Amino acid sequence: MYGTENNRDDSERTAFRRSEKKYKLYYDYNASSKNKKKKQPKPVDLAEVLDFRSILECYHQNAVLPSGVIVLHDKFTSPVFALQNRPGFYFIPGALSIEKQCSLIRESLTDFPQPPNRTNHNALYGPIQDVFVAAKEGKLLVEDNSPITSSETYADIDHRDDKEWKFTTEKDMSLRKCRTVSASVLLRKLRWSTLGLQFDWSKRNYDVSLPHNKIPEALCELSKQLAKPALPGGVEFRPDAAIVNYFGLGDTLGGHLDDMEADWSKPIVSLSLGCKAIFLLGGKSREDTPLAMFLRSGDAVLMAGDARECFHGVPRIFTDKENAEIGHLETRLTHEDDICFLKYIQTSRININIRQVF
Numbered sequence: 430m431y432g433t434e435n436n437r438d439d440s441e442r443t444a445f446r447r448s449e450k451k452y453k454l455y456y457d458y459n460a461s462s463k464n465k466k467k468k469q470p471k472p473v474d475l476a477e478v479l480d481f482r483s484i485l486e487c488y489h490q491n492a493v494l495p496s497g498v499i500v501l502h503d504k505f506t507s508p509v510f511a512l513q514n515r516p517g518f519y520f521i522p523g524a525l526s527i528e529k530q531c532s533l534i535r536e537s538l539t540d541f542p543q544p545p546n547r548t549n550h551n552a553l554y555g556p557i558q559d560v561f562v563a564a565k566e567g568k569l570l571v572e573d574n575s576p577i578t579s580s581e582t583y584a585d586i587d588h589r590d591d592k593e594w595k596f597t598t599e600k601d602m603s604l605r606k607c608r609t610v611s612a613s614v615l616l617r618k619l620r621w622s623t624l625g626l627q628f629d630w631s632k633r634n635y636d637v638s639l640p641h642n643k644i645p646e647a648l649c650e651l652s653k654q655l656a657k658p659a660l661p662g663g664v665e666f667r668p669d670a671a672i673v674n675y676f677g678l679g680d681t682l683g684g685h686l687d688d689m690e691a692d693w694s695k696p697i698v699s700l701s702l703g704c705k706a707i708f709l710l711g712g713k714s715r716e717d718t719p720l721a722m723f724l725r726s727g728d729a730v731l732m733a734g735d736a737r738e739c740f741h742g743v744p745r746i747f748t749d750k751e752n753a754e755i756g757h758l759e760t761r762l763t764h765e766d767d768i769c770f771l772k773y774i775q776t777s778r779i780n781i782n783i784r785q786v787f
């Protein structure tokens with residue numbers, strides 16, 4: 430699924446790699462007045478990035494759409510766009526209301542990473558509860574009864590599912606020499622959580638023996654509704670797993686295929702929340718030059734049929750005010766209970782992709 434090419438040195442080996450490199454965040458180091466090096470993002474040429482928001486505007490004004498872009502259903506509340514040369518790929522700009530975006534952001538940070546759902550932190554710390562609340566309260570995760578030995582480093586520790594880690598306040602543990610990590614660091618390093626059937630990244634497959642909850646009902650219903658344009662009439666989408674990806678500045682998702690599901694005629698329903706990103710949709714070979722497009726908060730993408738065999742990835746997210754395009758979230762997440770969610774999402778992107786596994 431998320432395998433990358435073997436030779437990591439050769440970043441220009443394929444057309445897909447070249448596009449990733451074109452859009453990825455790099456820094457220029459300029460000497461500032463005090464002669465200290467100051468880093469600034471390298472400018473990137475966005476002229477070739479497909480923008481479905483302006484395509485939607487064209488459509489509403491009855492203007493001509495860019496060549497190769499077609500409208501599929503205009504009976505849906507949001508028009509659905511498809512691409513002539515990428516059958517099975519659908520883009521629904523602004524598919525989610527602002528309210529829905531806010532509630533999915535809250536859930537992605539509170540409920541979705543809760544056990545038995547697994548996250549990237551399981552391997553090191555075992556199941557941990559309430560990371561978001563602990564970060565808000567400035568807590569530390571501490572390993573019970575396990576003082577650091579002088580010769581041990583974090584690199585020595587691999588699988589920690591058997592160890593007991595608990596959140597505590599800094600005061601509680603001032604007298605003990607324990608391994609600790611702050612909850613805010615854990616939150617910043619949260620990269621994925623899995624809902625419903627749990628995906629096992631080491632075996633690259635779903636592990637049906639792992640304890641799991643069903644996908645939350647509201648997310649299930651939402652994905653069934655959104656999946657419709659990608660399915661023949663009367664065929665139902667049965668979501669049973671989802672992967673939530675969390676991106677901070679500089680985080681990327683390398684080119685990959687999602688090929689561990691049994692029936693590729695069923696779509697992957699992929700929702701974008703928070704900062705704007707660039708999505709690359711390649712072809713069936715990494716040698717095919719990918720198409721770049723913006724993904725904004727509230728957009729939905731469907732990949733079914735042939736498009737399931739197309740390499741895709743996210744080489745860039747934009748967290749600066751001008752490019753993030755999250756003004757609508759900033760005006761909605763103003764209640765004091767929402768400030769922490771706003772702070773997180775101002776520098777992050779969340780993607781929820783929902784799948785039918787069998």
Ligand SMILES: O=C(O)CCC(=O)C(=O)O
Nearest residue numbers: 672674687699743780782
């Ligand atoms: O973040 C995205 O928009 C794409 C995510 C994706 O392709 C995946 O998780 O398989």
Ligand SMILES: [Fe+2]
Nearest residue numbers: 685686687741
């Ligand atoms: Fe994917």
